[in-house]
Structures are given as C-alpha cells and as structure tokens.
Amino acid sequence: MTPNGQQKRNDILKAALELFAEHGFHNAPMAQLAKRANVAVGSIYRYFKDKDELIHELYSEVDVTLQKALVRAAEPSISTQQQFVHLMTDLIHYLQDHPYEFKFLEQYYNSPFGVEIKRDKLLLSGSSGRQSAFGQFIAGTAKESIKPMSAQVLYALVIGPVTFLLRDAISGLVELDEPRIKELADGCWNAIKR
Amino acid sequence: MTPNGQQKRNDILKAALELFAEHGFHNAPMAQLAKRANVAVGSIYRYFKDKDELIHELYSEVDVTLQKALVRAAEPSISTQQQFVHLMTDLIHYLQDHPYEFKFLEQYYNSPFGVEIKRDKLLLSGSSGRQSAFGQFIAGTAKESIKPMSAQVLYALVIGPVTFLLRDAISGLVELDEPRIKELADGCWNAIKR
DNA sequence: TCCTCAAAAATGAACGTTCATTCAGGAGAT
C-alpha cells in the first residue's frame, strides 16, 4: 500500500472511531463515514471488505494502542498497594483522555462482534496473548499481597468499578476527579488485598 | 382494554424481551417480533405507538418487576456485613435466573434510550423514586459501617463487579457458582466497609 | 335461543425510506 493509501486508511479508521463512538455502529452510515473521512463511499471498500471488517480492524488498532499505552516501568521502591493505585490511576486517566476508544471498546465487547474475544483480556492481557502491565502486576508483583480467589472474580472486582464509573463520567453524568479516582482505586485494593 | 387485549399486549412484550435480549434492538425486526408473539405486524401498533415506545414500555415493566423482586424483609439479627452479603447474593441469583431481563436492561442503559434514566438508579432506587431494598440498606442500616465516600464511587464499587461478572456468566464464559458469588460479595464489602 | 349489525380488533400486502454495497466511468501517474 502506498504511503498515501495508508494515510487514507487511517483517515477512514479515525472517522469510524468517532462516528461509532458518537452514534453507535448501527447509526453510522457508510455515507456519513465517507464524508467525515473526506473520501468517497466506494473508496472505503478498497481498504475494507465490508463494514464488519472495518469494525474488526478498528478494534485491532484500538486494542494494540491501548496495550502499548499501559506499559509502565515498575517502581519497586514503593509499596505494592501504592503500585496498584498508580496503575489504576494511569488506566483511568488514559481512558478518560480517550473517550472515543473507551466507548468503542464497550460497544464492541457488548455486541456479537466481541463474542469471540474473551472479555477478561480487556485490560489484563493484549489480544496477542502478551500480558499487559496490569496483568503482569496482578500475576507477579502483587500475587502475595492479594487474597486467593477465582481469577474471574478478581478481574470483576478491579475492572468492574472502573468501567462502570467511566461510563457515567464519559457521558458527563459524573465528574470523575482526582479524589474520586483515589477513592475508587483504594476501594478496589481493599476488595482484593489479602 | 379487554382481558384478551391485555393478554396480547403481554405476549408482545414477552416476545420483545426475548428477541431484544437475543439479537439486540437493531436486529429484532418488527416482523420477527410479530411472528414470535403470534400476532400480525399491524397489531403491535394497536398497543404501542412505535418501536421506541415498545422499548420504553418494556423497560418500565422489567424495572418494576425487578424492584419488586428485590424487596426483602430486614433481618436485624445478623451482622451488617452478613446482611450485605445476603442482599448481594439475592441480587445475583435473581439476575442469573432472569438473563433476558439482565441483557435487556444492560442494552437499554447503554443506548440513547437510557440516557435520561440515571444509571445509579439501576439497582439502588426504582424508577418511581422509591428506594429499593438495596438503597435503603446502604443509606440506612449500613451507613455507619461504610467508609465515607462519594455516592457514585460507592455505587461503582458495588454494582460494577456484579454487572461485569454477570455479563460473562450469562454469556456462558464463566461459571458463577456459590463460592464465587460469596467471594464477590465479600470483596465488594471489603471495598466499601469502614 | 337465534339473528342482526355496528364497532372494535386484527390482518398482512404495500409503501417509502434508509442503508450497505457495487460498478461504470474518470482522473492522475508512469
């Protein structure tokens, strides 16, 4: 693909992310998508077989970017609890700063598209199977500090509150400021600590 | 409305609940809905102005039924923690036994339909404004035992993990058995207890 | 008990709209 082609492909993906996040998959017509990307409708089909493939490709891109963003150097100098709170805070900040990505992912997972993707991979390990910073922390550093429990329940206790609150924060229903982020992270830690 | 009319209206709502839960609002055509309810397409429009009104009416019914189901007599003889765990367990069992209702509600809240409905009302107070058993417990009995924090964060810490895990359980990705329910309820309690 | 008939309820083919997708033709590069 030519460099120009790559550019156009990215334009389409960017427009798609915005429209899908704003209006949902079903209320984002290809015509409107083309308009926002400044390409003709037909051109989209040079880069993607159909709308479904576009959605799947977009998921890949967003997922990869998210995983990359969450890689942080470990800071062994502070307590395990503090490390946990740092990771949570980073995660929340990132998703708060990328509401389109968050909305798109939520929509993707809660649709027939996401059925084959295990949800527990959401933030704990990338689609490649490689574990994210979060997954490494939970399985490694923090292992001894965490109460023994089913991995699924552990994930739910950590990720559940984050996604729940972010939904409202991003819709503008709640203001998710620093004190509240701290409250949330502390609560999650108390839920899982030994 | 004749008793027969009421019956038909209920048939339509029941069929709608099933189809919406199975295929989503956008993949549940009125024609298919009519077929499953054993009525003609046109008949649906005798009972509901349009598809949107049908969805809103269905929400009302499901919400009322859920609120009714969650009313439990208080048991002051056991500890506050035990009361909390009981309430959580009841809630999870109810939603586990009513997966269509759960899926429908999730979809409703995460759609333009549910924008005007405050999400924190989900399980804490009914749409009528009357507080549910859960809301009463949190605001009343348990008040002194709970760490002071933003109501939104409190809700997120309690409801977030439940909905997160139930999604996977109802999709068949996880088996949510008694030990895990206990783990989850305990974790939530630890997250919010003083 | 049976018949009549107007109102109510039910029906589903037809309509208009929206949308994803296609493709014949054009523009620009080599």
Place this chain on the structure above:
DNA sequence: ATCTCCTGAATGAACGTTCATTTTTGAGGA
C-alpha cells in the same frame, strides 16, 4: 497507452410503519 486509484449515482435488500380489508365481538331485538 496503461495502470492504479478514486468517485458517487445506481442497485437491491431490509426495515418500520400504514391502511384498506377482513374477522371477531357483543349488545339489542325478535
């Protein structure tokens, strides 16, 4: 001249909604 990429009107399928028609209902009269 040829090839690659782009364009957007045209296509056909799917959908929500309507409405002319048929069927059911039940009150009143014989």
